[in-house]
Amino acid sequence: MSPALVAARPVVAVAYSGGRDSTALLHATAKAAHDEGVRVLALHVHHGLQAKADDWLAHCERQCAAWQRKGWPVELAHTRLALGPKKGESVEAVARKARYRALHDLAAAHGADVVLLAHHRRDQAETFLLQALRGAGVAGLAGMPAAVVRDGITWMRPWLHHPREAVEAYVRRHRLRYIDDDSNDDARFARNRLRLAVWPALAQAFPHAEAALADAGTWARDASACLAELAVLDLAAVATPAGLKLEPWLALGAPRARNALRAWYRDAAGEPLPASWVERLWSELPQRRSAQWQMPSGTLRSYRGVLSHATAPVSTAAPNAQPGTELKIVRAGRYRPPGWDGVLHVERCANGGAPAALLKSLRAVPRAGGEQFQRGPGRPPRSLKKQFQDAALPAWARSGPLLYAGERLVFVPGLGIDARVVAAPGEPQWCLRWEPDVPR
Numbered sequence: 458m459s460p461a462l463v464a465a466r467p468v469v470a471v472a473y474s475g476g477r478d479s480t481a482l483l484h485a486t487a488k489a490a491h492d493e494g495v496r497v498l499a500l501h502v503h504h505g506l507q508a509k510a511d512d513w514l515a516h517c518e519r520q521c522a523a524w525q526r527k528g529w530p531v532e533l534a535h536t537r538l539a540l541g542p543k544k545g546e547s548v549e550a551v552a553r554k555a556r557y558r559a560l561h562d563l564a565a566a567h568g569a570d571v572v573l574l575a576h577h578r579r580d581q582a583e584t585f586l587l588q589a590l591r592g593a594g595v596a597g598l599a600g601m602p603a604a605v606v607r608d609g610i611t612w613m614r615p616w617l618h619h620p621r622e623a624v625e626a627y628v629r630r631h632r633l634r635y636i637d638d639d640s641n642d643d644a645r646f647a648r649n650r651l652r653l654a655v656w657p658a659l660a661q662a663f664p665h666a667e668a669a670l671a672d673a674g675t676w677a678r679d680a681s682a683c684l685a686e687l688a689v690l691d692l693a694a695v696a697t698p699a700g701l702k703l704e705p706w707l708a709l710g711a712p713r714a715r716n717a718l719r720a721w722y723r724d725a726a727g728e729p730l731p732a733s734w735v736e737r738l739w740s741e742l743p744q745r746r747s748a749q750w751q752m753p754s755g756t757l758r759s760y761r762g763v764l765s766h767a768t769a770p771v772s773t774a775a776p777n778a779q780p781g782t783e784l785k786i787v788r789a790g791r792y793r794p795p796g797w798d799g800v801l802h803v804e805r806c807a808n809g810g811a812p813a814a815l816l817k818s819l820r821a822v823p824r825a826g827g828e829q830f831q832r833g834p835g836r837p838p839r840s841l842k843k844q845f846q847d848a849a850l851p852a853w854a855r856s857g858p859l860l861y862a863g864e865r866l867v868f869v870p871g872l873g874i875d876a877r878v879v880a881a882p883g884e885p886q887w888c889l890r891w892e893p894d895v896p897r
């Protein structure tokens with residue numbers, strides 16, 4: 458059979474820190490994959506934060522090589538980060554955010570659209586407690602989802618409902634070797650304090666704490682989904698593109714109105730409304746019919762019975778953008794090109810899209826000047842600068858990468874797909890939309 462006719466073997470990625478849980482998950486996945494004809498990609502992120510991180514990477518490489526020698530279809534892919542959390546920033550939060558971004562990029566670069574994470578029920582129970590101790594609402598208490606699609610990748614936690622003891626037993630049964638990260642003993646981190654000081658006492662006094670707290674998280678997840686649906690219904694009645702109509706909004710009564718306000722604000726500002734602001738607006742809005750509040754994301758304005766949000770202008774420069782970031786689009790979803798501050802929304806469409814085949818290998822590049830763009834069929838290609846002016850696009854709407862397939866300009870933020878590459882009707886095609894991040 459010609460190589461072209463041999464179907465590529467499906468690939469599944471496992472986020473592999475080298476710690477106990479992800480070692481067990483990678484082992485179980487690789488063992489099953491061996492029988493199923495699936496390739497397994499172990500993704501390791503070197504955070505560049507601890508002296509021992511080089512040893513951990515070396516351990517992961519040795520472990521994967523050992524499994525390869527057994528004939529298991531495991532490959533390791535890793536990336537090195539150089540994180541330097543700023544003063545006052547949570548090291549944990551900075552590392553987590555960068556880790557998920559790096560895992561996403563690694564998976565996308567290797568053609569994996571499913572990434573498995575090794576969280577288990579104890580992690581879920583701890584998350585619930587930690588969130589409660591931060592005063593979180595039901596969305597925070599809902600904890601981690603067992604599966605979620607984000608930025609074109611499906612993130613799955615196949616062991617989320619398994620007790621930690623089951624994972625420990627698996628590790629013992631297979632005599633797996635794993636890394637013991639001694640920063641897990643560092644009491645500056647809330648999760649470590651919970652694990653070391655609170656959990657042993659809690660589990661002794663309440664032997665079912667892990668299962669009960671994880672169950673409570675499931676209730677919170679349902680409650681959070683219901684609140685989100687209620688907000689959609691309420692906003693359909695009280696919000697317009699201009700903003701929130703204050704009179705019918707107030708008539709919803711405190712809990713529903715505050716729920717609708719949170720949802721409206723998140724949508725308008727692209728970030729959650731802090732609890733203190735919910736309280737403040739709820740008490741001030743009924744009295745201050747004409748007022749303005751400066752928010753991190755922009756300005757909230759109450760005028761003639763409507764509450765509106767204006768986003769602060771975004772710089773057109775993408776400070777972290779790297780020249781020629783590769784982007785592979787093979788399905789609908791949200792894609793975040795590394796180094797760019799925004800998200801590319803990809804949807805299947807019937808007309809006016811770019812041919813699916815063209816989007817399999819794109820480059821995201823900054824504007825260099827002198828680019829030509831054609832806005833519609835039969836119209837002449839003109840300079841991008843002129844096109845932006847004609848379309849009267851504000852600077853923030855122009856920010857984002859130009860997408861090229863080879864030397865052909867495919868997509869420009871704010872303008873859309875170049876008419877010269879638009880797919881013929883009936884051809885498989887994707888419509889694209891760029892959404893810049895809201896500045897913080």
Ligand SMILES: Nc1ncnc2c1ncn2[C@@H]1O[C@H](COP(=O)(O)OP(=O)(O)OP(=O)(O)O)[C@@H](O)[C@H]1O
Binds near residue numbers: 473478480500503
């Ligand atoms: N450096 C890393 N590289 C790749 N994946 C990671 C990394 N750190 C964490 N993960 C993934 O995220 C999951 C949860 O992270 P967490 O920090 O709770 O795990 P961990 O303490 O490193 O240990 P373990 O591997 O035992 O889960 C891990 O199970 C693993 O799947």
